[in-house]
Amino acid sequence: MLQDSPDQAATRPEPVGEANAFERFAIAAEHIAATPKRLTKAAILGEYLTALADEDLRLAARYFAGSPFPLSDQRVLNVGGAALMNALQATSGVERSFLQAALVQQGDLGDVARQVLSEGSSPTLRLAEVEKSLAMLVETRGNKRKVEVIASLLQQATPLEAKYLIKLMTGDLRIGLREGAVEDAIARLAQEKVERIQWVNMLTGDIGEAAVLARHGQLDRAQMRLFHPIKFMLASPVDTFTEITSRMPAGFAVEDKYDGIRAQVHVAPVSDNADPLLHGVPQAGVRVALFSRTLDEITPAFPDLVEPLAGLPPETFGTGLILDGEIVPYRDGQILPFQALQKRLGRKTLPEDLLREVPVAFVAYDILYRDGQVLIEEPYQARQALLASLALNPPALLRARSQQFTDVAALDDEFQAARDRGNEGLMVKHLQSPYKPGKRGKDWLKVKRAIATLDVVVTAAEVGTGKRSRFLSDYTFAVRASEDDPTLLNVGKAYSGLTDAEVTELSNWFKAHTIEEFAHGRVRTVEPKVVLEVTFDRVQASKRHKGGYALRFPRILRIRDDKPPEDIDTLETVRKLAEP
Ligand code: AMP
Numbered sequence: 232m233l234q235d236s237p238d239q240a241a242t243r244p245e246p247v248g249e250a251n252a253f254e255r256f257a258i259a260a261e262h263i264a265a266t267p268k269r270l271t272k273a274a275i276l277g278e279y280l281t282a283l284a285d286e287d288l289r290l291a292a293r294y295f296a297g298s299p300f301p302l303s304d305q306r307v308l309n310v311g312g313a314a315l316m317n318a319l320q321a322t323s324g325v326e327r328s329f330l331q332a333a334l335v336q337q338g339d340l341g342d343v344a345r346q347v348l349s350e351g352s353s354p355t356l357r358l359a360e361v362e363k364s365l366a367m368l369v370e371t372r373g374n375k376r377k378v379e380v381i382a383s384l385l386q387q388a389t390p391l392e393a394k395y396l397i398k399l400m401t402g403d404l405r406i407g408l409r410e411g412a413v414e415d416a417i418a419r420l421a422q423e424k425v426e427r428i429q430w431v432n433m434l435t436g437d438i439g440e441a442a443v444l445a446r447h448g449q450l451d452r453a454q455m456r457l458f459h460p461i462k463f464m465l466a467s468p469v470d471t472f473t474e475i476t477s478r479m480p481a482g483f484a485v486e487d488k489y490d491g492i493r494a495q496v497h498v499a500p501v502s503d504n505a506d507p508l509l510h511g512v513p514q515a516g517v518r519v520a521l522f523s524r525t526l527d528e529i530t531p532a533f534p535d536l537v538e539p540l541a542g543l544p545p546e547t548f549g550t551g552l553i554l555d556g557e558i559v560p561y562r563d564g565q566i567l568p569f570q571a572l573q574k575r576l577g578r579k580t581l582p583e584d585l586l587r588e589v590p591v592a593f594v595a596y597d598i599l600y601r602d603g604q605v606l607i608e609e610p611y612q613a614r615q616a617l618l619a620s621l622a623l624n625p626p627a628l629l630r631a632r633s634q635q636f637t638d639v640a641a642l643d644d645e646f647q648a649a650r651d652r653g654n655e656g657l658m659v660k661h662l663q664s665p666y667k668p669g670k671r672g673k674d675w676l677k678v679k680r681a682i683a684t685l686d687v688v689v690t691a692a693e694v695g696t697g698k699r700s701r702f703l704s705d706y707t708f709a710v711r712a713s714e715d716d717p718t719l720l721n722v723g724k725a726y727s728g729l730t731d732a733e734v735t736e737l738s739n740w741f742k743a744h745t746i747e748e749f750a751h752g753r754v755r756t757v758e759p760k761v762v763l764e765v766t767f768d769r770v771q772a773s774k775r776h777k778g779g780y781a782l783r784f785p786r787i788l789r790i791r792d793d794k795p796p797e798d799i800d801t802l803e804t805v806r807k808l809a810e811p
Contacts, residue, residue: 289443561592691757
């Protein structure tokens with residue numbers, strides 16, 4: 232009863248109304264979701280986008296890429312699953328327990344909305360109205376008010392539209408279409424190379440703008456805009472040094488692998504006609520922004536970095552500067568263990584004494600832009616030479632050590648030295664490699680850590696024992712089936728390693744993000760969003776677990792707020808660790 236009946240699925244609705252009707256967007260999304268074929272998806276998307284006027288094209292391209300606002304825009308919706316559920320309950324009048332059961336069965340609140348809302352009057356929403364409501368939602372303070380705004384939007388929607396409004400608000404349409412596919416469709420329409428669309432999307436931080444420029448043959452006009460995050464280049468793990476030799480026979484660069492928070496720094500003079508929605512904070516005539524690996528702005532969490540960055544000599548940044556690096560806890564010339572930094576994370580306010588107790592430094596290891604020049608296509612060596620010429624001064628601003636080697640024999644000693652400096656291990660980088668935003672390639676290799684760890688996502692939480700009997704403190708966790716297959720496979724359960732404060736916080740979060748309750752709420756399946764780094768005694772084969780492996784004696788090392796669940800480890804890594 233909770234699923235589309237076969238005939239419903241076969242007779243998908245045909246578009247009605249004008250091109251800018253939100254219903255057309257929803258129908259195109261339905262059609263795209265219904266086919267597994269990439270080319271067919273692209274063709275449907277292309278046909279839909281062609282019919283739109285520029286302003287609507289701008290919005291639809293963003294929405295299909297899964298974001299209500301462009302990356303260049305500091306607005307975030309900040310609506311959680313609980314608020315959406317409340318709004319759906321208010322709009323549909325359906326009981327909470329029914330909605331929860333439907334969510335467990337369907338796995339997507341958008342699908343639940345389509346099922347429980349009734350067909351009312353004909354569709355009236357337009358893309359521009361959706362945009363207005365989303366903008367209003369950003370301005371709305373307080374959970375209760377937010378729920379009202381969402382409910383009033385859902386009331387104007389047909390069940391099909393509501394399905395996609397909810398998906399849009401959760402930031403993922405889940406129709407098997409990624410930003411890359413939207414770039415592809417735009418390229419096809421404009422008969423341009425997809426690389427040009429990607430480039431303009433990166434420069435402007437707005438796929439909507441890229442779409443409009445492409446349509447008018449004006450991609451050349453796109454200019455680098457600062458203060459939106461550029462996707463981070465990622466590293467692949469290596470197990471043996473011979474993999475390094477075969478990949479980089481002519482030599483390679485070695486840096487310490489710092490154990491902190493990945494961050495991208497933007498610095499530029501404040502301009503008079505700056506967009507009010509720009510990320511970052513102005514300080515003494517200089518604007519500074521920091522972005523996390525998940526592309527969220529984290530400037531407010533590091534006021535003690537804003538000041539030194541704004542205080543850089545103006546010739547260091549010229550018209551603007553973008554650096555990539557790591558924020559680490561740092562005192563008296565020493566990098567402190569990551570745990571020290573954890574005290575500062577996830578807090579609403581940062582008292583002065585905490586800032587003094589846990590000082591931080593930004594360790595720059597790459598440079599992406601400086602004074603009008605986009606540097607990401609320059610080879611690693613050239614970028615490093617430029618980085619070395621910048622006046623980055625301790626204690627708040629540091630530059631990563633980068634050494635060149637031709638022989639992997641030196642790496643054992645280097646690894647130990649990096650550990651002795653308080654760092655996690657080594658990063659090996661290809662000397663000629665460009666900076667590839669958003670790519671996890673083999674140009675950056677992370678050298679295996681001394682202790683085996685896995686990044687996993689929590690799928691279920693259970694009430695603990697003793698003093699933790701009031702908290703959800705025992706966590707079942709999973710890895711991904713593979714890089715391409717997001718299916719989660721449980722590999723263990725851990726209950727030690729976190730502080731009481733962390734357990735309290737997680738417990739509250741899991742209560743608010745429960746999918747299904749068992750044993751009167753003592754055991755719950757939860758939204759798979761919280762990423763943990765765990766260590767363990769060893770990996771063993773297990774018949775009880777679907778993936779075939781279980782971790783023996785797992786312990787939680789830390790909560791990885793910086794890592795999205797898409798980036799957790801895969802079953803392949805678990806399998807490798809299980810080998811003797
Ligand atoms: P992981 O998070 O284990 O996949 O390792 C990749 C992460 O290592 C990056 O996202 C960075 O946060 C971190 N990292 C630390 N030091 C470096 C470095 N020198 N170069 C690049 N990434 C680094």
